[in-house]
Amino acid sequence: MAQASVHVAGQQHPIKLYLVVWGWLFVLSTCSYLVDYFDIHGYLRWFLILLFMVLKAGLIVAVFMHMAWERLALMYAILVPPVLVLVFVGIMVFESDYTHVTRLTFFGMGP
Structure with a gap:
């Protein structure tokens, strides 16, 4: 019974949250690769690559490193x-x- 109360007291995150974040990471990575596929050049290329990189890093830090909580x-x-x-x-x-x-x-x- 003591183990059950300890287990309930811990914070649990639903698996759906992690699956949604993995989905967004996949979408952002796909967008990052599409920048190269469509052969975008110049400042727009670097802006898009850096934007997708920062968004992916933010998701990883917020959810997987539990910074959001x-x-x-x-x-x-x-x-x-x-x-x-x-x-x-x-x-x-x-x-x-x-x-x-x-x-x-x-x-x-x-x-």
């Missing part, structure tokens, strides 16, 4: 640092153009 403080502790890293990378990309132009201006074009 965690406290908000833990979600912030895990999700905010990568977002800040991306913001800093974006700042460095804009700064790199300025640095390149400044070097060409003051040090010349080179040999």
